[in-house]
Amino acid sequence: MKLIRFGEVGKEKPGILIGEKRFDVSSIVTDYNEAFFENDGLEKLKKVLESNPVLPEVDAAVRLGSPVARPSKIICIGLNYVDHCLETNAPIPEEPIIFFKSTTALCGPNDDVIIPKNSEKTDWEIELAFVISKKASYVEEADALDYVAGYCLHNDYSERAFQIERGGQWAKGKGCDTFAPLGPFLATQDEIADVNNLRMWLTVNGKIFQSSNTLNLVFKIPFLVHYLSQFMTLLPGDVISTGTPPGVGLGIKPEPIYIKAGDVIELGMAGLGSSKQLAVAYSK
Structure with missing residues (x-):
């Protein structure tokens, strides 16, 4: 997977990149933060995506933030x-x-x-x-x-x-x-x-x-x-x-x-x- 975060500074949402297209996964994941990684978020997200859910596409013009939320260090x-x-x-x-x-x-x-x-x-x-x-x-x-x-x-x-x-x-x-x-x-x-x-x-x-x-x-x-x-x-x-x-x-x-x-x-x-x-x- 390729994880992205998108949106205005301080208001970023989690998404994924498939090919050249961006998709919003905020209905599945709160954010790519410590809690996400700590609780096997990658595996859980992968399993959900394997079921081919309908995901909103994100316009390519929307700003990309850091792909991970502010880390501890x-x-x-x-x-x-x-x-x-x-x-x-x-x-x-x-x-x-x-x-x-x-x-x-x-x-x-x-x-x-x-x-x-x-x-x-x-x-x-x-x-x-x-x-x-x-x-x-x-x-x-x-x-x-x-x-x-x-x-x-x-x-x-x-x-x-x-x-x-x-x-x-x-x-x-x-x-x-x-x-x-x-x-x-x-x-x-x-x-x-x-x-x-x-x-x-x-x-x-x-x-x-x-x-x-x-x-x-x-x-x-x-x-x-x-x-x-x-x-x-x-x-x-x-x-x-x-x-x-x-x-x-x-x-x-x-x-x-x-x-x-x-x-x-x-x-x-x-x-x-x-x-x-x-x-x-x-x-x-």
Whole structure:
């Protein structure tokens, strides 16, 4: 299945994507939230859909929201592509680097990205994200995929001056409003033949900056589920983003390139669709 949420900000309804058509399943499901995943919502929805119910079609012009409702946490993995380590002059991690994005950063895949007040260095980062399907604590790596609901596209926007030059943790530069556009949809595991071989790309104003493949991940998803669950309980609906490949603005030579108002950022991943954000300046 491919899960979507659609409608105005704060009023999104659950839906599904079949081919190119969108359908409303709000008569079956309240929302794609912690309770949905925790109570075997995916299996229950699948069984209902197998009976071929009549579902209202959703107009393609209707806004898409994040494919999951606000999770308990958004966990990100830093420096998880070898070439990205090299472009940022960072050593390849011996263990995953963990940081958090605020849940208020979550937004729809095609919503505007707001350049924060006093921002100097807003940057892009295409990433593969996955969503937790059930409570996970001290999970064995061999069992890890039993805890994964599915996969989605994520742009882990970062304000590099806040992140690197202001002291403290990376979260300062990661959690700004609109800095976590997710989707367009959540693809369940059966939709993706090989999550370790997905081509990905990102452009700014039509120019390709990132072009890579999930083959190049340092730490794969099963290990990440296992590893994270040693330090915290992962809850149903939690979003985990696996890191970005080379080509971020910070790494451009001879001078970094950062996002300015009016820029258009587009990104996509094999099997997980594409998204597009217009950069706008902060205003009250």
